[in-house]
């Protein structure tokens with residue numbers, strides 16, 4: 486089965502986007518997603534994004550990490566599909582309804598309201614999520630925030646001196662996080678500025694993480710370290726995050742269409758239909 490795709494990115498966090506809003510797609514499972522995401526044998530991306538019809542919004546966005554895990558939210562991809570859609574949209578995701586608005590400075594996204602309870606993150610048992618009494622070597626006492634997906638945020642002296650390749654997976658896969666977790670290491674550099682690196686659940690170190698920027702900004706605001714509108718600078722570039730008076734997180738930043746192509750499902754060992 487030949488399938489068209491659009492390759493996109495948000496600050497270097499890259500996606501393969503399959504648009505199933507009009508044409509039929511084969512069933513998408515973890516194996517399909519991991520095959521496409523593989524940078525050696527597949528097309529290569531941090532996340533596979535699948536658009537589908539929706540009864541709750543203009544369309545539904547399914548999000549699969551490079552390891553095939555299906556997840557609730559992806560900020561950079563939300564901006565990307567907002568660009569693709571070309572006009573304001575409400576989008577159904579596993580993490581709730583988000584909405585996009587193209588502006589002259591990029592795509593603005595209402596990402597919903599943050600949650601802070603230990604069961605909301607989720608954690609495996611009751612614990613103070615404002616400063617979790619846990620440590621992984623020099624990463625200590627994170628704040629945990631759910632912005633549709635789970636994040637642990639560590640405030641450190643210099644994020645670029647943290648060995649993310651070693652410490653990221655340790656935190657990501659710790660049993661205290663029954664659904665795993667995205668690992669954020671951040672430094673507050675001013676009342677309106679944060680530097681951030683993210684080890685993503687199911688994808689590893691990425692050039693940018695939109696939900697990570699949202700969660701980190703909210704965490705810094707909860708700790709009184711920054712004001713309610715900040716610029717979060719990731720390796721791939723800056724995002725603006727605002728925590729609005731109605732508790733909704735608003736993220737604004739760029740989105741880019743890289744190229745369009747098509748592939749044959751058989752080339753990736755993908756069956757055109759689920760085996761009976």
Ligand SMILES: N[C@H](CCC[C@H](N)C(=O)O)C(=O)O
Nearest residue numbers: 559560561634685686695696
């Ligand atoms: N790895 C994340 C999903 C992608 C988030 C990131 N790409 C973003 O832009 O928000 C998770 O498992 O929750």
